[in-house]
Amino acid sequence: MSHRTRTAIGVSAGLAVIVGTVPLWTASEARTVDSLTHFFIAVAVILVTCQALAALARRFHQPPVFGEMVGGLLLGPSLLGAVWPEGGAFLFQPSVIEGLDKVAQLGLVVFVFLLGCELRTDRIERKGMVAAVVVGGMALPFAAGMGIVLASGDLLAGTSATPTETMLFVGLAMAVTALPVLARILADLKLEKTSVGALSMSAAAIGDGVAWLTLAFLLAGQGGTSQGLRVLLLAAALVLVTALCVRPLLAMLVSRLGSSQSLTVVLIAGAIGYAVLTQSVQLHAVVGAFLFGVAVPRDSLAVERVGQQLEGFTLTILLPLFFAGVGLKISVGLLGTDPLVWLVLVAALVAAVVGKVAGAGGAVRLAGMPPRDALRLGFLMNCRGVTELVVLTIGYQAHLINQLAYTILVLVAVITTATTGPLVRWSLKHTRGDDGGVRAPRTGSRAGTART
Incomplete structure (x- = not known):
């Protein structure tokens, strides 16, 4: 197994751990989580997702930024919002989107x-x-x-x-x-x-x-x-x-x-x-x-x-x-x-x-x-x-x-x-x-x- 493959698997596993915690939050503590915590969780999920897909893009001889572009698209309504609306709604609440927009600018x-x-x-x-x-x-x-x-x-x-x-x-x-x-x-x-x-x-x-x-x-x-x-x-x-x-x-x-x-x-x-x-x-x-x-x-x-x-x-x-x-x-x-x-x-x-x-x-x-x-x-x-x-x-x-x-x-x-x-x-x-x-x-x- 090559170094790049191990990297991609490791990053993907980290993504699974982070995303896997979201149902626990949404099930029991969503109402008590403040907006700053929501923002930090969203940022962590975004960064790990984009990095995982950037590593995957390298495996297919694509520039890493292509994987990051796809990662950003998959976290929106096109995939996450379609297959798991509750998770998408928890991660990207209006206050989180507003904060992300400012940092993105x-x-x-x-x-x-x-x-x-x-x-x-x-x-x-x-x-x-x-x-x-x-x-x-x-x-x-x-x-x-x-x-x-x-x-x-x-x-x-x-x-x-x-x-x-x-x-x-x-x-x-x-x-x-x-x-x-x-x-x-x-x-x-x-x-x-x-x-x-x-x-x-x-x-x-x-x-x-x-x-x-x-x-x-x-x-x-x-x-x-x-x-x-x-x-x-x-x-x-x-x-x-x-x-x-x-x-x-x-x-x-x-x-x-x-x-x-x-x-x-x-x-x-x-x-x-x-x-x-x-x-x-x-x-x-x-x-x-x-x-x-x-x-x-x-x-x-x-x-x-x-x-x-x-x-x-x-x-x-x-x-x-x-x-x-x-x-x-x-x-x-x-x-x-x-x-x-x-x-x-x-x-x-x-x-x-x-x-x-x-x-x-x-x-x-x-x-x-x-x-x-x-x-x-x-x-x-x-x-x-x-x-x-x-x-x-x-x-x-x-x-x-x-x-x-x-x-x-x-x-x-x-x-x-x-x-x-x-x-x-x-x-x-x-x-x-x-x-x-x-x-x-x-x-x-x-x-x-x-x-x-």
């Missing part, structure tokens, strides 16, 4: 701040090829997503969004590629330094920046033309102040503080402060966190050490709580038996895969890349993962989409993430030697976030 702020820190455009080579991947890989799925909303009428519409806003948001969600999960897949397949791997990382990094900028415009426009113009002017002012004042100040602080606890506090406080600013002007908090992360100095060992410390706690503790929050908001039961709903799900899945593979792969094929490498690149860009879940959650909270649309698009994100690795392995098996020996300069994020 903190996790999102820190996670997106780290994404901003790792957005590198200064090392990108073959800029023409990268531009082709970004444009093709985002434009085609974006158009496909808009077409699905247009064809389905008001089936996916949010409660406070115009049809155009819903169309634009769904298109954006379909166009996302998850940089952290992509980095992990490339590392697992030893493709991170190949030409295709470096190109996909560069394109995903640029695509992330485009996605956050587009999302900011969508959120700014929700209050009407005058309100949207006001928000955009305030956002532009914040970007200008960040570039001219905050970025030089951060560079000075980093050089003076080094990798000390003081620097960690400064960076986290800055990310939270920016989150407060953008939230107060009716942009989402994570937009500010991402902007502050972009302002952090590059090529700093001190910042890299702080980032690695933050990643460990964020990825292990905070993100699983976010995944649980996502799972509590969706229910596979919403799909029901309506043929139209299932048709929309299938159409969204097909459009997501074909849009990315044909858009990104077709663009680089036209730019001169060999067919097999272009296909592999298209498979890689189809990875959506955590980034799409974050974008979808923001859109759902802003009422740009309804719960059914949220459920459908979360399922698309999970399925496309799960299929990325196997599809790339299939392409390697059938094209062995085409690109495996071609190495390229490192262009993307640090190796640290690749752990996701």
Whole structure:
């Protein structure tokens, strides 16, 4: 028995012990348990469940974050709430959900701040090829997503969004590629330094920046033309102040503080402060966190050490709580038996895969890349993962989409993430030697976030 197998069995046994105590609580002491105890029990169950499924995901050559995503979904109405309503109701009482949501929002702020820190455009080579991947890989799925909303009428519409806003948001969600999960897949397949791997990382990094900028415009426009113009002017002012004042100040602080606890506090406080600013002007908090992360100095060992410390706690503790929050908001039961709903799900899945593979792969094929490498690149860009879940959650909270649309698009994100690795392995098996020996300069994020 391998070490990984023993780990998975051990974690699963721990999960069984924790979950097995829930009936005892629900049977005799549920009424006497205070909200803080409920919260601690829920957190323990979430963390152990996500860790167990992360270990199981590794056994099937999937990134651990995929198992954590599935773990969060299984704890919601889709499984636990369906097969054991009493246990689900005990674990996730309203006060617990409220507490989890606040902690999850903190996790999102820190996670997106780290994404901003790792957005590198200064090392990108073959800029023409990268531009082709970004444009093709985002434009085609974006158009496909808009077409699905247009064809389905008001089936996916949010409660406070115009049809155009819903169309634009769904298109954006379909166009996302998850940089952290992509980095992990490339590392697992030893493709991170190949030409295709470096190109996909560069394109995903640029695509992330485009996605956050587009999302900011969508959120700014929700209050009407005058309100949207006001928000955009305030956002532009914040970007200008960040570039001219905050970025030089951060560079000075980093050089003076080094990798000390003081620097960690400064960076986290800055990310939270920016989150407060953008939230107060009716942009989402994570937009500010991402902007502050972009302002952090590059090529700093001190910042890299702080980032690695933050990643460990964020990825292990905070993100699983976010995944649980996502799972509590969706229910596979919403799909029901309506043929139209299932048709929309299938159409969204097909459009997501074909849009990315044909858009990104077709663009680089036209730019001169060999067919097999272009296909592999298209498979890689189809990875959506955590980034799409974050974008979808923001859109759902802003009422740009309804719960059914949220459920459908979360399922698309999970399925496309799960299929990325196997599809790339299939392409390697059938094209062995085409690109495996071609190495390229490192262009993307640090190796640290690749752990996701």
